Amino acid sequence: MSIEIKVNGRKHSVNTSPETSLLTVLRDHLGLTGSKYGCGEGECGACTVLVNGYSRRSCIMKVGDLHGQPVTTIEGLEQEGKLHPVQQAFLEAEAFQCAYCTVGMIMTTVAMLNAMPNPTDEQAIEFLNGNICRCGTYPRILRAVHLAAERMPKGEAR
Amino acid sequence: MSERKQPEEMRTVEAIEPERYEAFAPPSYHFDLERRDFLKVVGGGIGVFLVMGEPAAALAQESGRPQFRFRMPPLPKNVGAWLHIAPNGAVTVFTGKVEVGQNIRTSLAQQVAEELKVAVDAISMVMGDTARTPFDMGTFGSRTTPTMGPQLRRVGATAREILIGLAAERWNADKKTLVAENGAVRDPATGKTLGYGELATGQTLAKTIISTDPLEPPADWTVAGKPLAKVGAVEFVTGRHRYPSDIVVPGLHYGKVLRPAAFGATLETLDASAAKAMPGVTVVHDGNFVGVVAPTLEEAEKALGLLKATWKTAPQISNAELFAYLKQNVLPESEAEEDRLRHETGSVESGMADAPKKFEATYTVEYIAHAPLEPRAAVAVWQGGKVTAWTGTQRPFAVRDALADTFHLAKDDARVLMPDMGSGYGGKHTPECAIEAARLSRGAGKPVKLIWTREEEFTWAYFRPAGVIDVRAGLGADGKLVAWEMHNYNSGPSAVMTPYDVPNQRISFHPTKYPLRQGSYRALAATANHFARESAMSELAHMAGADQLEFRLKHLSDERLKAVFLAAAKKFGWPRAKTAPGQGFGIGGGIEKGGRVAACAEVAVDEKSGEVKVTHVVVAFECGAIVNQDGLNNQVSGAQVMGLGGALFEAIEFADGKILNPMFSKYRVPRFKDLPEIEVVLVDRVDRPPAGAGETPICGLAPAIANAIFDATGTRLRAMPLAPHGLKKADPTPPAPRAAAEPA
Ligand code: FES
Ligand code: FES
Numbered sequence: 062m063s064i065e066i067k068v069n070g071r072k073h074s075v076n077t078s079p080e081t082s083l084l085t086v087l088r089d090h091l092g093l094t095g096s097k098y099g100c101g102e103g104e105c106g107a108c109t110v111l112v113n114g115y116s117r118r119s120c121i122m123k124v125g126d127l128h129g130q131p132v133t134t135i136e137g138l139e140q141e142g143k144l145h146p147v148q149q150a151f152l153e154a155e156a157f158q159c160a161y162c163t164v165g166m167i168m169t170t171v172a173m174l175n176a177m178p179n180p181t182d183e184q185a186i187e188f189l190n191g192n193i194c195r196c197g198t199y200p201r202i203l204r205a206v207h208l209a210a211e212r213m214p215k216g217e218a219r
Numbered sequence: 220m221s222e223r224k225q226p227e228e229m230r231t232v233e234a235i236e237p238e239r240y241e242a243f244a245p246p247s248y249h250f251d252l253e254r255r256d257f258l259k260v261v262g263g264g265i266g267v268f269l270v271m272g273e274p275a276a277a278l279a280q281e282s283g284r285p286q287f288r289f290r291m292p293p294l295p296k297n298v299g300a301w302l303h304i305a306p307n308g309a310v311t312v313f314t315g316k317v318e319v320g321q322n323i324r325t326s327l328a329q330q331v332a333e334e335l336k337v338a339v340d341a342i343s344m345v346m347g348d349t350a351r352t353p354f355d356m357g358t359f360g361s362r363t364t365p366t367m368g369p370q371l372r373r374v375g376a377t378a379r380e381i382l383i384g385l386a387a388e389r390w391n392a393d394k395k396t397l398v399a400e401n402g403a404v405r406d407p408a409t410g411k412t413l414g415y416g417e418l419a420t421g422q423t424l425a426k427t428i429i430s431t432d433p434l435e436p437p438a439d440w441t442v443a444g445k446p447l448a449k450v451g452a453v454e455f456v457t458g459r460h461r462y463p464s465d466i467v468v469p470g471l472h473y474g475k476v477l478r479p480a481a482f483g484a485t486l487e488t489l490d491a492s493a494a495k496a497m498p499g500v501t502v503v504h505d506g507n508f509v510g511v512v513a514p515t516l517e518e519a520e521k522a523l524g525l526l527k528a529t530w531k532t533a534p535q536i537s538n539a540e541l542f543a544y545l546k547q548n549v550l551p552e553s554e555a556e557e558d559r560l561r562h563e564t565g566s567v568e569s570g571m572a573d574a575p576k577k578f579e580a581t582y583t584v585e586y587i588a589h590a591p592l593e594p595r596a597a598v599a600v601w602q603g604g605k606v607t608a609w610t611g612t613q614r615p616f617a618v619r620d621a622l623a624d625t626f627h628l629a630k631d632d633a634r635v636l637m638p639d640m641g642s643g644y645g646g647k648h649t650p651e652c653a654i655e656a657a658r659l660s661r662g663a664g665k666p667v668k669l670i671w672t673r674e675e676e677f678t679w680a681y682f683r684p685a686g687v688i689d690v691r692a693g694l695g696a697d698g699k700l701v702a703w704e705m706h707n708y709n710s711g712p713s714a715v716m717t718p719y720d721v722p723n724q725r726i727s728f729h730p731t732k733y734p735l736r737q738g739s740y741r742a743l744a745a746t747a748n749h750f751a752r753e754s755a756m757s758e759l760a761h762m763a764g765a766d767q768l769e770f771r772l773k774h775l776s777d778e779r780l781k782a783v784f785l786a787a788a789k790k791f792g793w794p795r796a797k798t799a800p801g802q803g804f805g806i807g808g809g810i811e812k813g814g815r816v817a818a819c820a821e822v823a824v825d826e827k828s829g830e831v832k833v834t835h836v837v838v839a840f841e842c843g844a845i846v847n848q849d850g851l852n853n854q855v856s857g858a859q860v861m862g863l864g865g866a867l868f869e870a871i872e873f874a875d876g877k878i879l880n881p882m883f884s885k886y887r888v889p890r891f892k893d894l895p896e897i898e899v900v901l902v903d904r905v906d907r908p909p910a911g912a913g914e915t916p917i918c919g920l921a922p923a924i925a926n927a928i929f930d931a932t933g934t935r936l937r938a939m940p941l942a943p944h945g946l947k948k949a950d951p952t953p954p955a956p957r958a959a960a961e962p963a
Contacts, residue, residue, distance in 0.1 A: 081517045089473070089516050094465035095458020097641070099592045100673040104883035107592060135458035148456040155448060155849065158857055159320025160455035161592040161641030167456060186891040193883065195592045196320050196642055197860025198853065199894045 066127055068093065069137025079125020083117075084108045086124045087134060095135035095164050099193065106192030109165040109172075110134045116172035135164045138171070147171050150209035151202075158196035166192050170206050179210050264305045265418075266425040267378045269370050271299035298353040299430055300367065302331065302374045304382070308402060308416025310335065310342045312374075315355025315616060316367055317347035318639040319647075321913045322850040323358070323367075325450040329847060330368050334375030336399040337415070339450065347637030349619040357614030357648065368846060368909060370430055377428050385418045449850075451639075463611035463640050464596035464670045471598070473516040474659035474669040475523040477509040478679065480530040481876030482735070493525040502526070503662030510655065512663035536734050537874035542583050542687045545709045548732035560712040560728035567691075570702030570723030574693025576762055581689050582751035584710055584939040585870035586682040586735055590888060593641020594676035595652035598668045599660040605632040606660075610653040611640035621650035622657055644861070645739035645914075646680055677881035682871055683740035684733065686710025688751035692721075698763040700774060705752065709733055711744025714811045714918065717752060719774035735873060741858070742914035745811040746865065746921060750939055753807035753922030758935065767806045767926060768793055777810065779841055779904075783817040784808055786900045787839035791819035801826050803931025807922030813910030814842040815902075818859070818919030820895075822927040829947030833863060833893070833924055839900040840916045843907035851912050855899045858916040864889040866921035868943040887943070 064075050068091060075090045082101075087093045087110070096119055099107030103118040110119045111133040119132075138145040144152065147170050157163045166189065173180060173188040180188065185206045194202065300314040312331055318324040324344050332339040345351055347358075379399045386404035387394040390411060398405050405412040454460035479486070486509065491502040494511055500522045501512045509526060513519035536544050571577060597610035606626065612618050615635040622633035635653065652671060660667035671679070686709045693702035703721040712728035728744075740746075760770035768788050775781050787793075787808070795804050801824040808817030821835035840855050868887045872879040880886045921939055929935050934946065 077515065077517060085516050088465075092467065093458075094461065094467070097462075097593070098464065098670060099594075100883045102673070102882055102884055105592065105673075139457060144453075144456065151456045152448075152452055155452065155853065157320075157449075157452075157455060158322065158853060159592070159640065159642035160452075160460070161320075161462060163455050164458045186894070190891045193592060193888055193890060195590060195644075195861070195888060197857035197889065199860060199889075199891050200856060200897055201853065203891075 064124055065129075066124060066132065067129065068132045069134060070131070075124070077124065079123060081124050083110070083119035083122040083124050083127065083132070087119060087132075093134050093136050096168075097161055097164060099161070099165075104191070104193075105162075106165040106169055106189075107162055109168040109192070111168060111172055114172065114175055116169045133168075135168060138167070145171065146212045146214075147174065147205075147209040150205040150212065154201050154205035154208055156201040156205040157194075157198055162192060162194040162196075162198075166194065166202055166205075170202075170209060173206070174210055174213055178213065180206065263419075263421070263423050264303055265378060265381055265422055266301055266303050267374045267381070268301040268425060268427045269299045269374050269430055270427050271297045271430045299355070300353055300371060300374065302335075302371070302378055304378060304415055304419045306416060306420040306422075308341075308414055308419070310337055310415070311345060312342060312371065313345045313352045314367060314371070315347060315349075315352045317358045317613060317615060317637045319358065319613060320640075320642040321358075321854065322449060322847065324639065325448075326847045326850060327368060327371055328450055330372045331375040334372050335379050337402040341402060344450070346639075347615040348634075349615050349636075350631075350634045354616050357617060366430075373428055377426055381424060381426060382415055382418050385422070385424075386413050389413065389418075461638055462593055462596070463598070463609055463638050464593055464668075466598040466609040466638065466668070468598060468600055468666045470666055472512050472514055472660075472663060472665040472667050473519040474510055474512050474656055474663075474667040475519045476655050476659075476669065476675075477511075477523060477526050477528060478675065479507070479532075481532040482535065483876055484530040484532045487529040487531050488527075490527040491525075493527075494522040497522050497525070501663040501665075503659050505658065505662075508655075508658060510659045510662075512659050512665060512667055532876060535874075535876040538585070538870075538872055541585070541685055541734065544734060545685065545687050545731045549708065549729045550731060554730070559730060560715060560726070562716060562724060562726040565702075565723035567702045567704050567723045567725045571691070571693045573695070574701050575696050576694040578692045578694065578755065578759055578762060579690070580755060580758065580937055581687060582747075582754060582937045582939075583688070584686050584747040584750065584865075586685045586737070586873070587740070587865050587869045587940075588677055588682055588871055588886065589644045589646025589680065589740060590677065590883075590886065591640075591642040591644060591646055594671040594673060595647065595680065596668070596670040597653040597656035598666065599653065599656035600666040601657070601661055601664075604628075605634070606657050607634045607636070608653040608657055609636045609638060610650075610656070611643070612637055612647050612650065612653070613643050613645070614648050614650075617648070618650040618653050621654060625654050626657065626661070644741045645683075645743065648739055649681065651679070673883065674881040677871075677886065678878045681736040681738040683743065683746075683865075684710045684737040685735075686744065686747045688747060690751055690755045692755065692759055693723075694759060694763055698765055698770075698773070700759065705748075705755075707744065707748060707751075710747040713743050714745035714748045714809060718777050718780055718810045719756070719771070720776055721774065735871070741861065742811060742917050745809075745914070745918050746862070747939070749807065749809045749811075749918040750866075750921045750925065753809065753919070754925045754935075754937065757805065757807075757922070757926040757929065761929075766794055771806070771808075777815075779815045780808065780810055780817070783815045783839040783841050783900075783902055786902055787817040787819050787837050790839070790898055790900050791821075791835075791837040793819055795821075799823070801931055803927040803929065805923040805926025805928070805930055807926060808839075808919040811915040811918055814840060814912065814915035816840050816915050816919045818923040820920065820923035820927045822924060822931055824928065824931045824946055829942075829945035831867060831924075831928060831942040831946055833867070833895040833927075835896045835898075836920065836923075837898045837900065838916060838919060839902060840912070841902035841904055842910040842912050842915065844905045844909045845901060845903045846909050848901065851901060852899050854912045855901070855916040856897050858914075859897050859920055860889050860894065862917040862920040863893060863895070863924075864940075865917075866924045866939060866941055867893075868940045870940050870943060 097107035099105035103121040108120040511522040615637045619635040656669040691704040695701040700721040702723040709731040
C-alpha cells in the first residue's frame with residue numbers, strides 16, 4: 062500500500078506496509094542512507110532521526126506510526142549548503158574514527174540541544190548514553206557537543 | 220617461531236610477532252601492468268612503482284638506466300603500491316590497504332604530500348579495489364604505518380626528484396638548484412616555475428623503487444608529525460559517505476540468509492513454498508545454504524520468515540566447561556607445529572627451588588566479539604560471468620580470491636571494492652558476507668545487497684579467542700624474580716614473552732582445540748598475555764612488599780618500556796594516596812608490535828552495590844616517530860574505551876552451538892556512562908621508525924584495572940571480564956591452583 066510521509070520538508074509516497082521500519086523506508090525507499098543500521102533493536106542510536114524535533118530510533122519505529130509527523134534526517138540538516146552548527150562542531154572536534162556512529166550522534170545532539178541548549182557533561186552523557194561508538198571516541202563527541210552548544214544561535218535547532 | 224630461542228633478541232625485538240590467525244597464504248601477485256594496458260588506463264604521465272621485497276639484483280637489467288618507458292617490458296609484477304601524476308597534474312596513489320577508521324587514508328596521503336610537496340587534498344587515494352590497486356595481503360597487524368607509510372614516502376620523494384629532473388632538463392639548469400613546492404618546480408635563480416601537470420604532459424615515464432631498500436630515518440623527514448584533519452571528513456558529518464552497506468546499484472534487490480539452528484547444524488528439511496509464492500521472491504537453496512532475494516528489504520525479511528526448516532544439531536560445550544575444555548584439548552605435538560611456542564632460559568626448576576617465596580596463579584579470558592558498529596555488508600553484481608562485490612573487509616584481495624575459488628572463476632573475473640567501512644578491529648578478515656551476496660545474486664539473476672543483522676554479526680562472524688594462562692614465579696630474598704613460567708592455552712602467542720629480566724624462564728603457547736570460531740582481534744592474544752603477566756607482576760610486587768611501579772622498574776632493561784611506565788606514572792601522579800573508600804590504583808604495560816605502552820588506572824568500587832567504575836586512565840604510548848599526532852591520540856584514546864569493555868564486562872555467552880547474547884541489549888559494550896577521564900601521553904621518538912598504533916595501546920588497561928581493583932578491595936580478580944555484574948556477584952575466590960601436571 063502507499064504511505065505518505067514528510068521527510069526533510071518534502072512529501073513522499075512510499076509503497077510499503079505500515080509495519081515497515083522507518084529506517085528501511087528512509088534508506089531503501091528514499092535513498093537517504095545517512096541514517097545507519099547498527100542493531101535494529103533501539104540499542105545503538107546509529108539510526109537516530111528527528112520526528113517532530115525529538116530524537117527517535119528509526120529502526121524500531123514503524124512507518125505507519127508516524128501519522129504525518131515530520132521527519133528530519135541528517136540529509137535535511139544542512140541549510141543552503143551550510144553545515145548545521147552540530148555538524149560543524151563534530152567536524153572541528155574530529156569526533157569520529159570510522160564515523161559510522163557519527164550521524165546518529167549528530168542527530169541525537171541536535172535533539173538534545175533543542176531541549177537543553179547548554180547541557181553539562183553529566184546531562185550530555187545521560188542523553189547520549191543510548192548511542193554506541195564502538196571506536197570509543199566518546200571524549201571527542203562530548204567536546205563536539207559543548208562546541209556546538211556554544212555556537213548554536215537560539216532558535217536555530219530544529 | 221623457531222627463532223624464539225634467543226631471549227635477548229626477544230626482549231628488544233622490533234620485528235612483528237607472527238599471529239597465527241593472521242598468518243595467511245603467501246602473497247600471490249596479480250598486478251600485471253602489461254596486461255592491464257596501464258597507459259591506456261591512466262593516459263600517460265609519470266608513475267612511480269613500489270616493488271615489494273625484490274632484491275635489487277632482480278632488477279639489475281635496469282642498472283644504469285633507472286627510468287624506462289611504460290611500454291618497455293618487462294615491468295616488475297610485484298608492485299605493492301604506486302603513484303601516478305597525470306598530465307593535468309592530478310596525483311593518485313593506488314594501494315590495496317583499506318580505511319576502516321584508523322585514518323590511513325589521511326596519514327598515507329599526508330606522507331606522500333610531504334615528500335611530493337603538494338597539498339594533501341591534491342592527492343586522491345585509491346584503496347582496496349582489487350581491479351585498480353596492487354595486491355595487498357590485508358590491513359591488519361599494525362603494518363600500515365611502519366611499512367606502507369615510509370614506503371609511500373619514498374615513492375613521493377622519488378616522484379619529486381623525477382619532476383625536478385624534468386624541469387632541470389627543460390631549463391638546462393642544475394637539478395640541485397631547483398626546489399619543489401606547492402605542486403610545482405621553481406628555479407629560485409630565475410623565478411621560473413613549472414607545475415607538475417605541465418612537467419608530466421607528454422611524458423610516459425615510470426620508475427621503480429624496491430621496498431627492501433633502506434628507508435629514510437624519521438629524523439630526516441622534511442615535515443614530521445603534523446596533525447591533520449581526516450580527509451573527506453565533511454562526507455561523514457553529512458551522511459554522504461557511502462559505507463559498504465550504503466552502496467546502491469541499478470536494479471538492486473535485497474537478500475537474507477537462513478541461519479542454521481546452531482553451529483555445525485545440517486539442514487534436514489526445507490519447505491520454501493510459502494516464500495516462493497511471494498511475487499518477485501527467489502529462494503536460493505544450495506546444500507546447507509538457504510537464502511531469499513526480494514525487491515525490497517521488508518519483503519526479503521518476510522520471505523525469510525516464511526521458510527520452514529529443520530536442522531540436525533549436536534550437543535556442544537558452553538561457557539561453564541570452556542576453560543577445562545581448552546586445558547584438556549591441547550593439540551598433539553605433531554599438529555600446529557608452527558603455532559607452538561616454547562622458550563626456555565636457565566632452569567625454572569632450580570630457580571623455583573631456591574626461591575624463598577613462590578607464586579602460582581591461573582588467569583582466564585572469555586570469548587569476546589568485535590561488534591563493529593557497521594555489521595558485515597556486501598553488494599554483489601554478476602555480469603557476463605564475472606562478479607563484482609562491494610564489501611566491508613580488511614582483506615579485499617582475500618575476499619576476491621575466495622569469490623574466485625567459490626564460484627570457480629579466474630581471479631580477474633572477481634572484483635572486490637572496499638568503500639571506507641564502519642570499522643573492523645580485526646573482525647572483518649573473512650569473506651562470507653560477500654560470498655553469500657554473490658551466491659544469492661547469481662541465484663536470482665539480480666544485483667543483491669546483504670547486510671548482516673546485529674544478531675548475525677554477533678553469531679556468524681568470529682571471536683577473539685578465549686584462553687587460559689598459567690603463571691608460576693619465584694621471588695628471591697632480594698625481592699627480585701628468580702624464576703618465571705607462563706603457559707598460554709589457545710588465546711595465542713602474541714606478547715607471551717616477558718619483557719622483564721628473569722634469569723630462569725619457561726614460556727609456552729599451547730594450541731588447543733576450541734569450541735567457537737575464532738580469529739584476529741585488536742592486539743589479539745597480546746591483551747590476554749598482558750592481562751596475565753601484568754596482573755601477576757602486581758601480585759608479585761604485593762608479595763615482595765614493593766610498589767607496583769618500583770617492582771617493574773627493578774626488572775626492566777628495555778629503556779623504551781621504562782620510559783613509558785615513567786611517563787604514565789608521572790602524569791598520573793603515581794604513587795597516589797587514597798582519598799576515598801573504594802578507591803584503588805593499578806598499573807600495567809608492555810611491548811607489542813614494536814610499540815611500548817603503559818597504563819595507570821584509578822577505580823572506584825561502590826562498597827554497597829559492588830559496582831566498579833574506572834574513573835581515571837592515563838596511558839603512555841610510544842610507537843617511534845609520530846606521523847599524525849591527533850589521529851594517534853584518537854586511536855590510543857579509543858583503544859582505552861574499547862579495552863574497558865573487554866576488561867570489565869564483555870563476554871560471549873554460548874551453549875550448544877548457540878550464542879546466547881547476540882545483541883547490544885545483552886552484550887554490553889562501553890557507553891558514555893562508562894567513560895573514565897582518559898589522558899594520553901604520546902612519547903615521540905623521531906629517531907625511530909614509526910610503528911603501528913591500532914592495537915598495542917589496548918594492552919595495558921585490563922591488568923591496570925585488575926590491579927586497581929585489588930588495591931581498592933583486596934580482591935584479586937583473575938578472570939576477564941573482571942566484573943561483568945559488579946564485584947558482589949563476581950567470584951571473589953581465586954581459581955584453584957592449576958594441577959601440578961608438567962607443561963605439555
Ligand atoms: S539501529 Fe536503531 S538503535 Fe541501533
Ligand atoms: S567512530 Fe566508529 S563507531 Fe564511532
